[in-house]
Amino acid sequence: MNELSEKVLGGKQGALHLAILAVLLLVILPLCLDLFRLGLIGKYVTYAFVAISLVLLWGNGGILSLGQGMFFGLGGYCMAMFLKLEASDPISTKIQTTPGLPDFMDWNQIVELPWFWEPFKSLPLTLLLVLVVPVLLAFIIGMAMFTRRVGGVYFSIITQAIALILSILIVGQQGYTGGVNGITDLKTLSGWDIRTDSAKYCLYFMNAGLLILCIMLSRFILTSKFGMLLLAMRDKEERVRFSGYDVARFKIFIFCVAAMISAIGGAMFTLQIGFMSPSFVGIVPSIEMVIFAAVGGRMSLIGAVYGTLLVNFGKTIFSETYPELWLFLMGGLFIAVVMFFPDGLAGIYEKYAPHCSFSMLRARWLKKVPKVTGERQ
Amino acid sequence: MNPTEFILTIEDLTVSFDGFKAVDNLNLYIENNELRVVIGPNGAGKTTLLDLICGKTKATSGSIKFKNTELTRLAEHQIVRTGVGRKFQTPSIYENLTVYQNLEVSYPEGRSVIGSLFFTTTPAVKERVTRIADEIFLTESLHQQAALLSHGQKQWLEIGMLLMQDPELLMLDEPVAGMSAKERDLTADLLNRICKNRSVLVIEHDMEFVKKIAHKVTVLHQGKILAEGSMEKIQSNETVIDVYLGH
Ligand SMILES: Nc1ncnc2c1ncn2[C@@H]1O[C@H](COP(=O)(O)OP(=O)(O)OP(=O)(O)O)[C@@H](O)[C@H]1O
């Protein structure tokens, strides 16, 4: 294996686990499930983007963001704004006072498209903004927090507050954002009807493919020196700083990457589910995402994906029958995981799975590597 | 004396915490390849002095010149990059990483975000890690998790992490605290070896140890210099005996 593929896949075992996940998402589930259930999986997979962003940020970097929902939401909103404009062509909105405007604007007596909606007339620009807007927000928050050395619990609380403010803002500015209902009745993406069965399949595969790519990007980061520095910063930030590293920059960077990955999930959510609303922006979804990552294993990219799938599966099954009980169960689950399985499902797997012999071999191989200097590959 | 002969020139350095002067109008000069030991009672301001030099604490007034660079205006990581390394009083290592990784991550390349993403561990880096691990007596534990090291080994590891950076000025805050007699001897040898091509500033309480390593000793008391000179001179100094060595 060459250097890059080794880094992206995370060694033999990493490649194996990634392949299993890919086969599950891209082959097994599409073959076994009907379109409705597959759609549910697709929705969970969009949350998994946020979960892996938290593995980078929280599990490895020790930076617990309780506001990842805002990046998911912003990505989703950017996508939804494009689709909404396309769905609001003058012909289909001719009964409105101002045809050509999104319906909720018309209801709120807005007669002209607000300036910040203008860029979303263009698809390339929208795709760019899906990434740029969340990253920019993350950059601003990161600059403000990390250069002032705000960290730990303070950072968590502040991100939570910002997520709350953003969701309140979206709800409050109904005429510009669609308010509490969000942006709904999305139909086509550049003329391609996203509500058809074939489009749904197509989007499902795109979504799963993008998740795999994001995992590979994250792997690349975690296996580089940057990844080791993340662990080091989590352990002893001062030591990293006094070893000549500008800690704030590293934190800002990983926060931006995490925002970007979350935003991709949000955009894919909009495309697959056909709407975006403030209920994905605020505190509750943000904390749920942390639970997904914790259950799956906050140190494990792949584990976080399984954690997301399982918790959401449980949620769907359980909340159909006992909607009231679910929140308590989820809270209990979180506490249990944190107290007894700090490394989540991935940790349990590492400990008990029948691949012991394989991993032992690997450990032995790893131990030998640095001694046979330069002879690797 | 001509100030350019010194690697470190500290003049009129004062830091005041709410009116309490932990370091008070201090002047200190360190020469090239010198091993200086700073001693003094608890709370004398020794650690604070290192904090000031490495930028952890900002000076209220005064100047710290390293070679020709004024350090008081630089950020911590910039100070490190000019060539100043500092070991903390309590061993400060990355417990979750192996000894090897602790050393590797301290290698002074790939220090920017992008640089670290594309940094590759060349044979030269590996060679350096192995050599330094040998120097700090940790070859056997190279692939052990750092958390499992003994207290003394952790002290060595942190010194090793600094050696990876090859600083021109190495500052060590109580490097032999928590070490056995044997480990202290080894550390004394280590310091005598590593001060060959750099200046070293050591803070220490253990007088036996100080005797083995010091070229020159500075006694700090209440943020001020009480005495300075060779070990013999310090040990026979009346005031020093009174405030520090006596008890
Ligand atoms: N950030 C700070 N704020 C307020 N007071 C401080 C601060 N840092 C140090 N001090 C005070 O400055 C004095 C000197 O502390 P310092 O840690 O430098 O002593 P020391 O010589 O290293 O002692 P020890 O031998 O116990 O390590 C102490 O009285 C301490 O309480």
Ligand SMILES: [Mg+2]
């Ligand atoms: Mg001290």
